[in-house]
Amino acid sequence: MQPLYTEQINTFRDALGTSPVRAYQVYRLSLLYSLKPEEVARERYRLGIHPNSPHDYYNLGVLASKEGRHQEALSLYQKSEESGGEFPELFYNLGLTHENLGDTQKAIVAYERFAELGKKSESEEMGNEVRQVRAQIRQLKG
Numbered sequence: 001m002q003p004l005y006t007e008q009i010n011t012f013r014d015a016l017g018t019s020p021v022r023a024y025q026v027y028r029l030s031l032l033y034s035l036k037p038e039e040v041a042r043e044r045y046r047l048g049i050h051p052n053s054p055h056d057y058y059n060l061g062v063l064a065s066k067e068g069r070h071q072e073a074l075s076l077y078q079k080s081e082e083s084g085g086e087f088p089e090l091f092y093n094l095g096l097t098h099e100n101l102g103d104t105q106k107a108i109v110a111y112e113r114f115a116e117l118g119k120k121s122e123s124e125e126m127g128n129e130v131r132q133v134r135a136q137i138r139q140l141k142g
Contacts, residue, residue: 009034020046038062051076054085058093065093070100088117088126092133104140111137 002010012031015023016039032043041051041059051057061076077085077094095110111133118130 005034013039016043038066051079054080054083054087054090056080057083058085058087058090061093061097065097065100070097073097074101086117088114088121088129091117092129095133099140108137108140111140 008027009031012023012027013035015026033040035043037055038059041056042063044056045051045060051060057076057080061073061080064070064073064076074094074097077090077097080090081094091110091114095107095114098104098107098110115130115133115137118126118133121127
């Protein structure tokens with residue numbers, strides 16, 4: 001059994017998928033920021049609050065990627081970078097997107113930037129991800 005709060009968030013999420021107007025009539029904005037960051041970015045855009053930070057563009061790019069809209073994701077990731085985005089996840093997803101679009105050289109450049117930014121982290125998890133990405137870079141280079 002889920003806690004009531006989690007149940008309400010899931011109900012809100014489902015309602016946004018089927019009838020956004022009804023979802024906002026029932027829940028207003030009370031649960032908006034309880035959604036995943038990329039869902040918040042989508043809803044802010046739907047409400048007419050356009051992206052204004054690197055993370056906004058990045059989160060919209062994640063949504064586009066998840067939906068297979070790689071060209072749109074690429075554009076959003078580039079806007080994130082242009083507006084000052086300098087975080088490893090951006091460049092990892094940018095690399096994946098370039099790979100999905102068949103541009104191996106640009107994927108390598110993005111993955112190398114990810115590795116450069118990621119090595120600054122003291123997180124063991126990030127260290128593992130950097131090692132995996134470096135292996136991917138070697139594979140792409142042949």
